[in-house]
Amino acid sequence: MRKKVIFPQIGLPYLLLLPQLAITSVFFFLPAGQAIWFSFLRQDAFGIRTEFVGFENFVELVQDPLYLESLWITLVFSFWVTALAMSVALGLAVLADRHIRGATAYKTLLIWPYAIAPAVAAVLWIFIFHPQVGLLGRFLNGIGVAWDYKLNGTQALITVVVASAWKQVSYNFLFFLAGLQSIPRSVLEAAAIDGASPARRFWTVVFPLLSPTTFFLLVINLTYAFFDTFGVIDALTKGGPAKATTTLIYRAYIDGRVNLDLGSSSAQSVVLMLAVIALTAVQFRFIERKVHY
Amino acid sequence: MHGPVATTKGEAIARAEEAAERADALRQRADWLTHAILILGVALFALPIWIVLMGSTHDVATISRGEVPLLPGPYAIENYVAAWTEGSARTTRVPVSAMMLNSFVMAILIAVGKIAISILSAYAVVFFSFPGRMLAFWAIFITLMLPVEVRIFPTFKVVSDLGMINTYAGLIVPLIASATATLLFRQFFLTIPDELVEAAKIDGAGPMRFFQDVVVPLSVTNMAALFVILFVYGWNQYLWPLLITTTGDVETIVIGIVRMIGSEADTDWHLVMATTVLALLPPVAVVILMQRWFVKGLVETEK
Numbered sequence: 001m002r003k004k005v006i007f008p009q010i011g012l013p014y015l016l017l018l019p020q021l022a023i024t025s026v027f028f029f030l031p032a033g034q035a036i037w038f039s040f041l042r043q044d045a046f047g048i049r050t051e052f053v054g055f056e057n058f059v060e061l062v063q064d065p066l067y068l069e070s071l072w073i074t075l076v077f078s079f080w081v082t083a084l085a086m087s088v089a090l091g092l093a094v095l096a097d098r099h100i101r102g103a104t105a106y107k108t109l110l111i112w113p114y115a116i117a118p119a120v121a122a123v124l125w126i127f128i129f130h131p132q133v134g135l136l137g138r139f140l141n142g143i144g145v146a147w148d149y150k151l152n153g154t155q156a157l158i159t160v161v162v163a164s165a166w167k168q169v170s171y172n173f174l175f176f177l178a179g180l181q182s183i184p185r186s187v188l189e190a191a192a193i194d195g196a197s198p199a200r201r202f203w204t205v206v207f208p209l210l211s212p213t214t215f216f217l218l219v220i221n222l223t224y225a226f227f228d229t230f231g232v233i234d235a236l237t238k239g240g241p242a243k244a245t246t247t248l249i250y251r252a253y254i255d256g257r258v259n260l261d262l263g264s265s266s267a268q269s270v271v272l273m274l275a276v277i278a279l280t281a282v283q284f285r286f287i288e289r290k291v292h293y
Numbered sequence: 294m295h296g297p298v299a300t301t302k303g304e305a306i307a308r309a310e311e312a313a314e315r316a317d318a319l320r321q322r323a324d325w326l327t328h329a330i331l332i333l334g335v336a337l338f339a340l341p342i343w344i345v346l347m348g349s350t351h352d353v354a355t356i357s358r359g360e361v362p363l364l365p366g367p368y369a370i371e372n373y374v375a376a377w378t379e380g381s382a383r384t385t386r387v388p389v390s391a392m393m394l395n396s397f398v399m400a401i402l403i404a405v406g407k408i409a410i411s412i413l414s415a416y417a418v419v420f421f422s423f424p425g426r427m428l429a430f431w432a433i434f435i436t437l438m439l440p441v442e443v444r445i446f447p448t449f450k451v452v453s454d455l456g457m458i459n460t461y462a463g464l465i466v467p468l469i470a471s472a473t474a475t476l477l478f479r480q481f482f483l484t485i486p487d488e489l490v491e492a493a494k495i496d497g498a499g500p501m502r503f504f505q506d507v508v509v510p511l512s513v514t515n516m517a518a519l520f521v522i523l524f525v526y527g528w529n530q531y532l533w534p535l536l537i538t539t540t541g542d543v544e545t546i547v548i549g550i551v552r553m554i555g556s557e558a559d560t561d562w563h564l565v566m567a568t569t570v571l572a573l574l575p576p577v578a579v580v581i582l583m584q585r586w587f588v589k590g591l592v593e594t595e596k
Binding site for chain 2: 014024028108113116117133170174252280
């Protein structure tokens with residue numbers, strides 16, 4: 001990973017590394033270390049006395065039905081966001097990859113939602129889903145369907161899933177399109193000459209060749225659904241109604257920032273760190289051939 | 294004897310032509326269908342934006358009644374001026390211009406800061422040999438696994454202990470360490486031929502001279518790509534500004550919109566819509582204008 005020809009200076013490289021390492025130490029390692037340390041502590045109600053409680057915070061988390069419920073909600077939510085965002089993107093990418101006129105224009109028209117903040121995407125969808133000021137919400141209530149995502153947990157979950165997936169489609173679309181364009185035309189032509197129908201060509205040739213892209217996007221989308229959708233949930237439902245959209249991140253935020261529960265919030269942070277480490281490890285194990293350490 | 298053969302040949306050609314025509318027609322129909330579905334997809338994608346764009350040109354009564362206008366109304370100038378200069382009078386009272394300025398400062402400083410510190414540390418790791426080099430590399434690499442979302446409370450505590458709540462520094466500095474940018478630059482530096490370094494050394498150029506005259510100019514495309522991605526990243530931050538801004542002074546526009554909604558009965562929906570349009574313009578413009586670099590950079594950083 002190093003060049004053969006290098007500069008002999010010894011002091012200079014430390015100086016060059018200083019800004020990044022300083023920021024990393026103060027804002028990454030210190031807080032992460034503190035999270036681990038605090039997760040073994042408990043403060044009394046007044047924040048005066050702190051005692052070491054071992055794994056008690058973790059045991060309490062695992063035994064807390066509300067925590068398990070938010071874990072379940074996170075899984076359901078992440079599954080649907082990932083499934084929806086990836087399948088729509090794949091469909092659109094397959095169509096845009098056909099050699100038709102205006103393919104570039106479609107690409108431009110589909111990539112800009114990438115630039116929209118999750119919280120702003122949520123605000124956009126308010127005007128679709130809101131029971132009074134939203135297009136669809138109002139229509140549903142007009143035809144007799146009681147639609148209000150602020151009251152009905154399932155409807156709240158549908159709303160945050162759609163808003164989150166909508167934003168992620170363009171990202172997936174870019175990668176699927178790049179993946180499709182790197183498939184050699186000769187492979188497809190060979191299959192066509194052998195008489196395979198377009199559908200068969202897709203499932204037996206294109207889809208398997210796309211699997212590295214698909215797998216990579218799977219990890220990215222799960223990470224997105226776990227962590228980056230905080231803004232969507234905060235803007236649309238604030239975790240409600242009755243905690244129906246409280247994901248693990250949202251709960252860590254409420255316990256840490258609002259309830260100021262030091263021990264429990266830290267324990268939750270540690271659990272989340274483990275989740276990220278697992279996701280990253282899976283990702284790198286898979287693409288390690290492309291990464292040179 | 295020749296007759297029938299010629300006829301058969303002719304027939305064969307005719308049949309082949311017919312088949313080709315049929316295939317063409319089929320193909321044309323398929324192309325047509327492809328366009329139709331893609332246009333539908335694009336329209337569905339754009340619908341939420343269209344509604345907000347049109348809604349931002351109507352008065353609050355129209356929107357509160359739930360008419361959800363799909364065509365422009367007469368209040369465009371009033372709404373945008375009101376949002377820009379005063380903000381939502383009934384909820385936050387922070388003018389959108391102030392929030393936009395905060396977002397701009399944050400997004401640009403995050404993008405530039407990340408690029409600057411990453412290119413320096415990647416340069417150190419690739420072009421020098423010193424004790425602790427691998428340790429430094431891994432220390433940077435491992436931050437990939439610690440996004441701010443998983444360090445919410447402890448990072449907030451560190452920033453508040455440093456007295457950086459409600460300051461630009463608190464908003465920006467904790468976000469400018471970037472493993473992704475460092476890895477991208479490192480990957481690129483490894484492709485710079487050794488001969489170039491050798492030639493520079495023979496010419497008597499020191500490491501900083503080489504950095505300035507060779508490495509930086511060669512990295513311009515990578516910097517442009519990273520700038521797009523990081524500008525969007527900085528502009529779109531939500532959780533971090535939410536944690537550390539408690540007053541309007543350093544509030545960013547993404548936070549501002551959500552605060553404008555407040556309790557729903559009091560919401561100035563028309564101003565929320567105008568603000569939303571203003572909030573998504575800069576990052577969308579950056580992505581569309583710099584599309585070429587952006588797509589290249591995105592695909593490469595994630596490799």
